[in-house]
Amino acid sequence: MPLRYKGSYQRVRAYLLGKRISPQQVTALPPSFRTVAGRILRRPDTLTETERLQLKAVRTHWSELDALTGHVRSLATKLTERQGERLPDWLDAVRQDDLPGLHALAAGIDSDAVIAGLTLPWSSGVVEGHLNRIKMLKRQMFGRAASCC
Known part of the structure; x- marks a missing residue:
């Protein structure tokens, strides 16, 4: 059997009204470390104005x-x-x-x-690409070879 509140509606309203008018300010949570790191690593011109302001606030704090x-x-x-x-x-x-x-x-x-x-001007990108492809093929074939004897 569920318990029910036996008080009046006005009592609950008065209690909540006191909480609602409290002088404590609600502050936003600080951004996570991952969020700050992502904003630092992104190009500054790709950040939105809100992200730029939040990053500026964090940077001035530390x-x-x-x-x-x-x-x-x-x-x-x-x-x-x-x-x-x-x-x-x-x-x-x-x-x-x-x-x-x-x-x-x-x-x-x-x-x-x-x-x-x-x-x-030289690059080893083509060689690295071939090595990457060979390693991928090796991973795909691992364990699939037929037994020989």
């Missing part, structure tokens, strides 16, 4: 994130516009900031190879 955003966008520009000759300047700028995550990234970059890949 100065490290503001520096990180500058470095990430600078590297993205160097990679997309094939500016390999400017990579050493970026690496020096990253080493000067106190961002351990970027220090690890900068230490792991083989600058000679990246500079060569971004400045030289």
Whole structure:
């Protein structure tokens, strides 16, 4: 048998009215880390005005994130516009900031190879494509060979 409220409608209304007029402001939830990372990695001109304002608010709250955003966008520009000759300047700028995550990234970059890949006209894309196709065929055939004896 369900329990029922035996009070009056006016009592519930008065209780809820007190909650509705409370002086506490309702604030929006902050964006998730994934959302912030996605907005940092996207081109700034593709962000909507709301996304741009939210990212600006997060960046002003955490100065490290503001520096990180500058470095990430600078590297993205160097990679997309094939500016390999400017990579050493970026690496020096990253080493000067106190961002351990970027220090690890900068230490792991083989600058000679990246500079060569971004400045030289040759590409190994065709060879990589063939290797990828061969590996796919091998995965498809794994376990399907007939027994020989």
